[in-house]
Amino acid sequence: MPETPKPRSNLALRLLTAAVLVPLLLYSLLGGPLWLFPALTTLVCGLGAFELFTMTAPEHPLLRIWGVLATLLVLAPFSGLLPDSWLVPTVVVVVVGGLLLTLVQATPVETAGLRTGWVVGGPFYLGVLFGTIVRLFDHDHGGQWVVLLMLYSFGSDTAAYFVGRSLGKRKLYETVSPKKTVEGALGGLFGALVGGLVAHFWFLPSLALGHAVVLSIVAAAAGQAGDLCESLLKRSVGVKDSGKMLPGHGGILDRVDALLFSAAVIFVYQTVFGI
């Protein structure tokens, strides 16, 4: 980053960005045409893939382009945007194509193991997990389920921030993310729980109270772990933010890393309990 913005102007920028994106998102979920939310998800997924491959293959532009394409190729059948019959052949092409492409520019050999792992793993990390978000949207009351997901993310982040700042003492996992505290993490779970209760009592009554409590805590815990996973990757490759596409928020991946894991947990929970 060329310069570090002052905290206050950063917060203003952050709120301004949110003020533009949140209404668009809510419109796409609750009132817009049915193609709008999947289209926005596809866009965000592609931008996130660009960030991921910029981190894992910084000197390999061809791999970055392929990484975005391959991620969208995984997203399309996994999200249900393409028929299931496309899934197996598409995935075979993604695996083989990516590995072949690592040979085009094999140097530096020392980091080739990282690149080959991510050229296969990256499209599945993002394509599959963004795919679960689209599948949530396609579920009964799908728009409301995705709003719940957003509430988990927002409630968890906000509560974790304020609780961590005022009460945070014990480090959560210093090796991976030095600033996070146990108190902040617990606050985050509480924030998500509030989101789940709001959903149950207000806009998603089909989510029973017991499910609302259990799911909120599990989804938020997975989200926090997902955040740590991305922090571990960033520390390992030596970057601080995944990117700077969202003014005031850092990168796309920084914003969605927790949300992706929460979405996956909601999807699996729906599948297991048939709700």
Added chain:
Amino acid sequence: MPETPKPRSNLALRLLTAAVLVPLLLYSLLGGPLWLFPALTTLVCGLGAFELFTMTAPEHPLLRIWGVLATLLVLAPFSGLLPDSWLVPTVVVVVVGGLLLTLVQATPVETAGLRTGWVVGGPFYLGVLFGTIVRLFDHDHGGQWVVLLMLYSFGSDTAAYFVGRSLGKRKLYETVSPKKTVEGALGGLFGALVGGLVAHFWFLPSLALGHAVVLSIVAAAAGQAGDLCESLLKRSVGVKDSGKMLPGHGGILDRVDALLFSAAVIFVYQTVFGI
């Protein structure tokens, strides 16, 4: 390796191993019960995954165990051994579970990027590509198609070895695999072509001559590239053989790396041309 065996005894051991495994393989393909070949493929896939995760997470036993399990979880629906409806939830669990597990032992942080990439990518690299082998077997004349795949591997390796040894001058890709030559690679394509012609004229007449010629060359070229991909990974992580499970042959992955790519190409070719 504790000691390097002499070339002659190594060749004898190599032939002895082949003398045990090849008849078992042919029996499973052409005469045995229908479950035998998928079962053998599953076993080999699991052993290959163990080698892969031993290379990419050498100090992380938990990740190695997970890697094998996750690879089999990907193999099962991708090979058709589990119903298609299992595919999406299973894959979500593989992606999220693997990434969460990288947090259990996050150190050394420097190599965490490699581990997180492979914990997602590895199960798809092996699970999807071994899955295509089972799908070849499930195709019409499936046993014969897999015999053709073996002929590609055997013909290509043998011809590449002898042509490379006698005529090899120009290096194929020295950065990745210093011993391979362009002449050997061309010999390998020729060897696979012979295999394809044997299939067309002898045991797989449904493979038309034109398809036999094109497919043989493309599948063998992909196989050679697949071999280079694994060589690149091995060089990058600093190992010489993927393992030593097959007496005289080195590791499982060393033996199947080319075959996996050829299988994927045959599968895609079958899908695209409807043969």
